[in-house]
Amino acid sequence: MDAAFENRYLRLVVGGDGRSLHFVDRATGRDYCRPGTSFASIVKGGASFAASKAVRDGDSLRLVFGESGVEATLRIESKGDYLTMEVMSVAGEGVDAFNTIDVPLTLKGSLDEPFGACALALDLKSNIHAWPGLCSRLQATSVKRFGFVGAKVAIIGCPPDKMREILKETVNAADEMPHSALGGPWAEDAPEVQGSYLFNFDGITETNADAWIKVARSLGFTQIDFHGGGSFRFGDCRPNPGLYPDGFASMKAAIDKLHAAGIRAGLHTYAFMIAKDCPWVTPVPDPRLACDKVLTLSEPISESATTILVDESTADMSMDTGFFVRNSVTLRIDDELIIYTGLSKKSPYSFTGCTRGAYGTKASAHAKGAKAHHLLECFGLFVPDGDSTLFDEVVQRTADAFNQCGFDNIYLDALDAEDVPGGAENGWHYGSKFAWELCKKLDKPALMEMSTFHHHLWCVRSRMGAWDHPNRSYKRFIDNHCAANDVNKRFFMPSEMGWWAIKAWGGAQVEPTLPDVMEYLCCKCLANDTGYALMLITPEVYQSSPFAQRLAEISRRYEDLRLSKNVPESIKAKLRQPGKEFTLDGDLASGWRFRPIRYDKHKAEAASGASAVWKVTNEFGKQPVRLRIEALLSARQYDAGGNATLAEFSDPAQFAVHHAPPGVKAEMSSAVAPGDVSGSPLRSDPETRMRWRNPPRTPQKRDTNLSCRTVADSGWSSQTRI
Structure with missing residues (x-):
């Protein structure tokens, strides 16, 4: 039945x-x-x-x-x-x-x-x-x-x-x-979620808080994120004593100044990760630090021995380490930490090149049969056993920092290392366990984000979309981000436009953050009711950079208008169109209007020829020409003196490394086959001849980008809205 x-x-x-x-x-x-x-x-x-x-x-x-x-x-x-x-x-x-x-x-x-x-x-x-x-x-x-x-x-x-x-x-x-008035099904109801925030990496104190408040206001931001590492230690959240001599009380005094200015403060931790100078690590390592392998000493070792023999196989162990690598080269034996630089994967199994008494622990002799625990590590930090009381203690210390300092937001960075305590198949449990238990210990709801997302994190999460900043193709990236954020609506989750940085000259692979990029970003934020975050802007950078001040003014005008909720949906729908650009005239206080704007681009590749001529059609009303000229990098001419030779293709032995799938064999050999082509250009115009045989040039900046800006003479304003 x-x-x-x-x-x-x-x-x-x-x-x-x-x-x-x-x-x-x-x-x-x-x-x-x-x-x-x-x-x-x-x-x-x-x-x-x-x-x-x-x-x-x-x-x-x-x-x-x-x-x-x-x-x-x-x-x-x-x-x-x-x-x-x-x-x-x-x-x-x-x-x-x-x-x-x-x-x-x-x-x-x-x-x-x-x-x-x-x-x-x-x-x-x-x-x-x-x-x-x-x-x-x-x-x-x-x-x-x-x-x-x-x-x-x-x-x-x-x-x-x-x-x-x-x-x-x-x-x-x-x-x-747990449930949060700022998370899960309540997130869309919370106006705080739409605020934009500024990153701080080195600590905000009572002394410099006013300067940070000034920068935040210049951008139109309502939140500042305290990123750990400089202002506080990862793991136990101990405030930097050089900045905060009275610990949490000193940090709270700085945050009180932010609150008085109407600015929220964010606690940016590395979730449950533990810094290597924490008391849980040094001078006596906590036995509750997570490990993935326990080995047995084959013979006793003295306090100065640099080779450690073990009974169990080390064949599945790796020497690979790095910021994102889930591996360490650290052993815990009794109350000592040992760093090794080599290991034998064949019997007799051993760890070699050992540094004894690592991280401030005491080098000691250890008996045969003593256990060597291979510690887990990620992001250069150790990890608590996910089922131990140490895991709970990290939760409590994080809650203490939030509660005692008066923080408002939490970003659980490094929560994407949730797979470390129990393997990838169980990561959902340990990441959620940390976030859930933390929320239960907070004195007030936190505007919470984290560096990963899955089902259980939804009920405490406040917004999505904290992507890292791009280095080029900014407007296309913004459109892609907007499209990705649209998906979050089916989960009733607000979005943000990610972490941005104002970039000047950063080499050939990095495009500068020009005013039209900032305006495009801020316009799409307004159109989609989302904030964004900004990195690498400090009071010192802001004060010394007219360029940063110019971009900040664009941000402030848009942010003030966005948070006022005065722009009707009919206008925001037009502003949301991918690829469509607009400029904001005026601001919230003086009156505002949006006008369509177009940026045409052209690359001049030579002093004469086709690329030296550029025709632009102005689809708006009559207006003066506005140009931006940007010098570009390019490679020297092929036959320029001093060029580096990458390969001469004269000897097949130059290419000694070959890779091919099973069953496929490839060989390389020298061959010369005379052909019937002349090697001369078929076209005789000056530009083509220049491309074939330009004389060597010393300057590397050769090409030029031209941008032509045209603006509509009418638009949508606070007085006339269509």
Whole structure:
């Protein structure tokens, strides 16, 4: 017999054979289930077993999984606007994973559909790959490592315009899930989320706070981010004593000045990562530091020994390290840390070139049989064991910094290293565990972002889109970012336009941030109701750079107008068009209007010929010509003296390294085949001849970019809006 579960909007039906049968909009009777998939399944001994039988008994659904010998019971309850599904029991040995629900839908998960669906994990035992919001398939999984019994999810089916309110109701009712008035289903209601912010890397004190406030106001920004490393230590969040002699109290005094100026302060940590000068590392390393391998000393070592022999194989260990590499060359033996520079992957297994007493620990003798723990590391920082009390202590220290200093925002950078404590397959759990436990310890809701995103982080996240800044093709990058941010609307998540930097000359691969780029960025921010962040601007840089001041004024005018909410949707819709450019005349105080603007570009490659002539059609009213001339870099002429020879192609032995897929063999040999071409240009115009045989030139700046700026003589203003 089929088992049906209903609430106000939804009717969910599981077949007696264990298959997903119906997902029905009760208002219309339309079924959105894509039939043929088992409602649940288990993984045992590497094999998958689908549910073969489903029997309802009140709110319970008993599932049988074929020949596996495993049965499970779910409790499915109606909560009015949504269903909850909780694992009550799993009977049978050897279950590695339990896929508690799988309902494929004919829905695409878009806001313009008549019905929407969402599966929401209510604890850290249930993993769901789809982000909360509108989706096209309902799935949830629990694994043995974190336990099956008690794993709980909510199932929502409703019109899309009801989804966010039902998600609020669901999160509020969840016992284990944190909720934030600035995150998840509430994020779109919070005006703070739309503020733009300025990065600070070296610390803001009572002494320099006024200077930072001035810079923020000059940009129209309402938030400043305190990036760790300079102002405070990663891990225990200890304020830099050189800047904050009274610790948290000194930092709070600086933040109080920001608050008095109407500016929010952000705590920018590296999540649970631990700096190597923390008390958890030195002078006595904490045994709760995470490791991925424990080895046994084959013989005793003295306090000065530089070679360490171990019983276990080191064949799977690596010497590769780097900022993003999940690996270290550090061992913990008793109360000593040791850095090695080599290892033997063949018996006798050993670590060589050892530096004893690393990171301020004490070099000591160690007995045969002592354990050598290979520490985990990423971003140049150590990691706590994800299941230890040290993990909880890092959470508490982060909460202490937020609460005692009066911070308003949190950016959990380096949370993308959540895979380090327990492997990539379990990263979702440890990253979410850190964020959830942190939010539960905060005295007030935090405007929260992080460097990764998945299902469980949604309920505490406030905005998306913190991309790193590009180095060129800025306007195309902005359009791509806007398109990516549009996707976040189906998850009810506000966006920002990422981390930007004002760049002057930065070499051949970096384009300068010119005024039209800044205006394009700020215009798209206004059109899409999003803020942005700015790096590398300090009071000293701002004061000494008229260029930065000019761009800041553009930002201020746009930000003031954006945050005022005075620009109607009819105008913002025009400004949102990809590739379309506009200029803002005036500002919020004096009156404003937007006018279409066009920037034509042309590259002059020679003093004469086709590229030396440029014709531009002005599609607007009569106006003076406005030009910007930019000197470009180019390579010297082919036959210029002093050029470096990369390859002469005279000896095949020059190319000794060859790579080819299995079964493919390639050889290189010298060959000269005379042809019937002259090697002379077919065209005789001056520009072509110049390209063939220009004399050597010393200057490297050769090409020139010309930009012609034309502006419409009318537009949309605060007085006349169309």
